[in-house]
Amino acid sequence: SHAAQVQSRVKSIEKIERVEPPRRRQTIVFDFPPAPRCGEDVAKLKGVSKRYGSNVIYDGLDFQVSRRERWCVMGVNGAGKSTLLKLVAGADTPDDGSVTLGASVKLGYFAQHAMDLLDGEASIFETLEHHFPQAGQGSLRALAGCFGFSGDDVEKRCRVLSGGEKARLAMALMLYDPPNFLVLDEPTNHLDMATKEMLVKALSRFEGAMLFVSHDRHFLAALSNRVLELTPEGPHVYGGGYTEYVERTGQEAPGLHS
Secondary structure (H helix, E strand, O other), X not given: OHHHHHHHHXXXXXHOOOOOOOOOOOOOOOOOOOOOOOOOEEEEEEEEEEEEOOEEEEEEEEEEEEOOOEEEEEOOOOOOHHHHHHHHHOOOOOOEEEEEEOOOOOEEEEOOOHHXXXXXXXXXXXXXXXXXXXXXXHHXXXXXXXXXXXXXXXXXXXXXXXXXXXXXXXHHHHHOOOOOEEEEEOOOOOOOHHHHHHHHHHHHOOOOEEEEXXXXXXXXXXXXXXXXXXXXXXXXXXXXXXXXXXXXXXXXXXXXXX
């Protein structure tokens, strides 16, 4: 009878071992809220000198970032790339000269060791809550989701996160309250290829100014429209992005990887 057939089919289905479907890889979509508009002058360094002991990094450096400019900073190790970003971000102070940000500039800084500043015992959600106590649970969960942390992921403690997960969390902290000037020191170091590609896509839509250091050829070529090269003879400025720089000089940035 039909009922018996159904019964036997149910029994045979029950015998089939349950196989969990593979967990679909979380697709990460970096989504920047629109940045508030700022004036034409974003950052200005005037007569900046900086030394560590007897090691002179800059002696009277003048440099300016204007709205919508995307500067990549190049130079050999020890040329002062990270130091420049720290000075602009206010994480370090010049020995002489001045560093000023323009009116209505809201700076977001991703330091090379941003991940080391996370509290290992706090969960992802607690970290977001600590930084944004006024935000509701819903908006913090939405923020976590944009950066690839969904469902129970937000309960993971920071100490068990991979380098890439820590980098994504540090970016979420930087971008929740949207800046209009991004200062990024090696932002792709710990990211896998897919996540890096998502970040490049999102940053290419970013309307504000950028100042960044990267050893990633694709990141440099896709995002820069100005080049600052720090050399022993002093800074060289190139109007046009990294690709134009390579065409003009016939050389690549030191220590690149694809």
